[in-house]
Amino acid sequence: xxxxxxxxxxxxxxxxxxxxxxxxxxxxxxxxxxxxxxxxxxxxxxxxxxxxxxxxxxxxxxxxxxxxxxxxxxxxxxxxxxxxxxxxxxxxxxxxxxxxxxxxxxxxxxxxxxxxxxxxxxxxxxxxxxxxxxxxxxxxxxxxxxxxxxxxxxxxxxxxxxxxxxxxxxxxxxxxxxxxxxxxxxxxxxxxxxxxxxxxxxxxxxxxxxxxxxxxxxxxxxxx
Numbered sequence: 001x002x003x004x005x006x007x008x009x010x011x012x013x014x015x016x017x018x019x020x021x022x023x024x025x026x027x028x029x030x031x032x033x034x035x036x037x038x039x040x041x042x043x044x045x046x047x048x049x050x051x052x053x054x055x056x057x058x059x060x061x062x063x064x065x066x067x068x069x070x071x072x073x074x075x076x077x078x079x080x081x082x083x084x085x086x087x088x089x090x091x092x093x094x095x096x097x098x099x100x101x102x103x104x105x106x107x108x109x110x111x112x113x114x115x116x117x118x119x120x121x122x123x124x125x126x127x128x129x130x131x132x133x134x135x136x137x138x139x140x141x142x143x144x145x146x147x148x149x150x151x152x153x154x155x156x157x158x159x160x161x162x163x164x165x166x167x168x169x170x171x172x173x174x175x176x177x178x179x180x181x182x183x184x185x186x187x188x189x190x191x192x193x194x195x196x197x198x199x200x201x202x203x204x205x206x207x208x209x210x211x212x213x214x215x216x217x218x219x220x221x222x223x224x
Contacts, residue, residue, distance in 0.1 A: 001043060001044065001045050002040075002043065002044045002045070003044070003045045003047060004044050004045065004046045004047055004048045004049065004055065005047050005048055006048055007048070007058065008055075008058040008059055008061070008062050009062065010061075010062050010065045010066065011062060011066060015032050015033075015034070015070065016066075016069055016070060016073055019032050019070060019073050019074060019075055020073050020074065022074075023073065023074030023075075029076040029077065030074065030075060030076055030077075031075065031076065031077040031078070031079060032070045032075045032077075032078050032079070033078070033079040033080075033081060034063055034066055034067065034070070034078060034079070034080055034081070035063075035080075035081050036063065036080045036081055036082035036084075036085075036099075036100060036103065037056045037057070037058075037059035037060035037062075037063050037099040037100065037102070037103050038056050038059075038082055038084060038085055038088075038091075038092060038095075038096040038099050038100065039081065039082050039083055039084040039085070040056075040059045040063075041055040041056040041059050041099070042084040042087075042088060042091075043084070052091070052095075053094070053095040053098075053099075056095055056096070056099040057095075057098070057099055057102060059099070059103075060099040060100070060102035060103040061102065063080070063103040064102060064103045064104070064105055064106070064107070067080075067103065067104070067107055068106070068107065071107070077131075078107075079133065080100065080103060080104075080129070082096070082100065085124075092123070093123060096123075097123055097124070097126060097127050100127050100128070100129070101127055101128045104127075104128040104129060105128075107128075121134075121145060121148055121149065122148045124149070124152075125148060125149050125150070125151065125152065129152070130152065130153060131152060131153040131154070131155050131189070132149055132152045132153075132154060132155065133155035133157070133191065134146070134154060134155065134156055134157060135157040135193040135194060136156055136157045136158065136175070136179070136193070137157050137158050137159055137160040137161075137175060137192075137193050138157070138160045138161065138162045138163070138193050143178050143179050143181070143182050144182055146179060146182040146183045147182050147183075149183075152187070153187045153188070153189060154179070154183050154187060154188055154189065155189045155191045156175075156176075156179050156188060156189065156190060156191065157191055157192060157193030157194070158172050158175040158176060158179075158190055158191070158192075158193075158211060158214070159172070159191075159192035159193055159207045159208075159210075159211050160193060161192060161193050161194055161195075161196060161198070161199060161207075164199070164200075164203055166203060166206035166207050166210055167207060167210050167211075167214070168210060168214075169210050169213035169214040169216075169217055170214070170217070171210075171214070172190075172210055172211055172213070172214025172215065172217075173214040173215075173217040173218050175214075176188070176190060176214060176215060176218045177218060180218075185222060190211060190214075190215045191211075192207065192208070192211065196208075
């Protein structure tokens with residue numbers, strides 16, 4: 001657990017160096033991910049501020065500066081991960097969205113907020129994030145919940161990362177079609193549920209390949 005013994009300051013993340021290297025090596029869109037202010041505040045031992053909302057807002061100031069640095073370094077998308085909003089929905093309602101919006105203040109490019117659960121999902125419709133990333137494959141989520149985000153682009157998890165079996169393109173396509181019953185295609189982005197760092201490389205590669213193939217199946221259907 002990190003200990004807060006003084007004012008929270010802007011970091012110089014390794015991600016910034018790595019992103020510059022990546023930007024120099026590709027002309028495609030690239031994304032960086034940062035932990036959100038609410039989640040960091042809930043995991044920190046506060047020996048300085050004496051107020052959990054003040055901690056979250058201080059983290060939000062630092063995250064805001066970091067996001068702007070990442071965009072300046074060449075990021076096209078920055079994702080904010082806020083899994084602890086699900087675990088503490090009452091406190092998230094009280095000050096979590098306020099901290100998230102402060103982290104996004106003055107940011108004009110696309111930014112994701114990624115909850116790992118859904119008891120707090122309707123409140124995220126009101127935040128400044130343009131895209132909401134939702135894990136749907138592993139939890140077998142009832143995709144009707146997507147209707148609670150009518151103005152957001154949905155980054156939908158269609159790859160189950162808890163299962164070592166590589167999905168078929170047909171399975172992926174079925175998951176995408178289910179989502180299209182609740183959200184239009186122009187507001188849907190296909191993605192894995194989460195990161196793939198715990199999967200063997202061949203499994204991760206196979207899952208990414210079938211994700212692309214499943215999306216291509218649905219795209220062809222929509223164009224015919």
